[in-house]
Amino acid sequence: MVSYKELGLVNTRDMFAKAIRGGYAIPAFNFNNMEQLQAIIKAAADTKSPVILQVSKGARNYANPTLLRYMAQGAVEYAKELGWEHPQIVLHLDHGDSFELCKDCVDLGFSSVMIDGSALPYEENIALSKKVADYAHLYDVTVEAELGVLAGVEDEVQAEESHYTRPEEVIDFSRRTGCDSLAISIGTSHGAYKFKPEQCTRDPRTGRLVPPPLAFDVLDAIMEQLPGFPIVLHGSSSVPQEYVDMINQFGGKLPDAVGIPEDQLRKASKSAVCKINIDSDSRLAFTAAVRKVFAEKPGEFDPRKYCGPARDLMTELYKHKIINVLGSDNKA
Numbered sequence: 001m002v003s004y005k006e007l008g009l010v011n012t013r014d015m016f017a018k019a020i021r022g023g024y025a026i027p028a029f030n031f032n033n034m035e036q037l038q039a040i041i042k043a044a045a046d047t048k049s050p051v052i053l054q055v056s057k058g059a060r061n062y063a064n065p066t067l068l069r070y071m072a073q074g075a076v077e078y079a080k081e082l083g084w085e086h087p088q089i090v091l092h093l094d095h096g097d098s099f100e101l102c103k104d105c106v107d108l109g110f111s112s113v114m115i116d117g118s119a120l121p122y123e124e125n126i127a128l129s130k131k132v133a134d135y136a137h138l139y140d141v142t143v144e145a146e147l148g149v150l151a152g153v154e155d156e157v158q159a160e161e162s163h164y165t166r167p168e169e170v171i172d173f174s175r176r177t178g179c180d181s182l183a184i185s186i187g188t189s190h191g192a193y194k195f196k197p198e199q200c201t202r203d204p205r206t207g208r209l210v211p212p213p214l215a216f217d218v219l220d221a222i223m224e225q226l227p228g229f230p231i232v233l234h235g236s237s238s239v240p241q242e243y244v245d246m247i248n249q250f251g252g253k254l255p256d257a258v259g260i261p262e263d264q265l266r267k268a269s270k271s272a273v274c275k276i277n278i279d280s281d282s283r284l285a286f287t288a289a290v291r292k293v294f295a296e297k298p299g300e301f302d303p304r305k306y307c308g309p310a311r312d313l314m315t316e317l318y319k320h321k322i323i324n325v326l327g328s329d330n331k332a
């Protein structure tokens with residue numbers, strides 16, 4: 001058993017309470033490799049923003065669970081080295097799909113886990129989420145559960161249709177599961193293609209897709225049912241068009257990639273939405289930078305020469321999110 005407290009990590013409880021009171025949201029950035037982790041920590045330390053390091057089941061399999069844990073431990077020390085005296089860093093399991101996986105993460109030093117039973121029937125989702133919450137709380141690990149279904153890919157689960165969270169279910173669900181935060185569905189989705197072209201309009205000036213707005217009426221109804229309860233938004237990448245253009249310019253092919261406009265995320269951050277999940281934007285920045293180096297310097301074969309620029313671009317992206325979108329700078 002490894003306690004996250006020994007690793008210098010924190011859980012999400014105080015972090016979320018402060019974020020709701022302060023009208024900002026905590027960034028939850030996924031990582032799979034060293035460069036992403038370095039960029040996240042540098043951006044958080046430079047802006048003094050609390051941060052959630054998210055690891056999916058796929059990331060654990062890719063990087064190795066033991067190595068990931070030591071990387072997170074190293075991240076705390078790196079943050080201190082960068083001059084961040086009391087780093088506020090959470091290590092969180094993203095989209096846990098079983099009790100066993102969540103338990104394994106609790107036992108190996110995670111300070112927060114998500115149990116994603118959103119594809120299950122309501123009562124099964126409650127039973128599984130409660131089982132995880134009961135176990136995690138023994139070790140003061142916080143738990144995110146999900147109600148409602150996002151369209152697109154959720155780790156290995158693919159849903160064709162989204163179902164908004166039903167506000168009339170949230171009180172019963174949060175009470176009976178004992179979860180600490182609730183991921184909801186109000187129109188976001190995972191990946192770089194969040195909306196089909198037929199769901200969007202087109203900006204006649206730029207020819208770019210303009211997505212439909214998020215269902216803020218559903219969010220309002222949820223907040224009315226659960227005043228002050230921490231709400232989480234998944235699938236919140238904005239799919240910056242400059243990265244899409246760079247990728248396409250340098251040999252990639254991402255036609256009509258579209259994300260959630262930043263003004264909508266800014267609005268959500270000011271509400272009880274206190275955790276915003278961003279993964280795809282980092283992947284796009286990484287890929288754009290690497291493609292540029294490969295296209296402009298075909299003779300380059302030192303990974304530091306293309307992963308370095310990728311890391312720089314991701315750092316810039318994370319800082320932008322923290323300062324200009326979520327408003328979490330100078331909160332840690």
Ligand code: G3H
Binds near residue numbers: 059153156
């Ligand atoms: O919600 C999904 C996250 O972006 C993680 O994606 O399962 O490909 O690591 P992944």
Ligand code: 13P
Binds near residue numbers: 095234236237280281
């Ligand atoms: P994006 O694909 O929009 O980055 O969403 C990431 C996410 O929700 C991780 O759980």
Ligand code: ZN
Binds near residue numbers: 095190235277
């Ligand atoms: Zn997600």
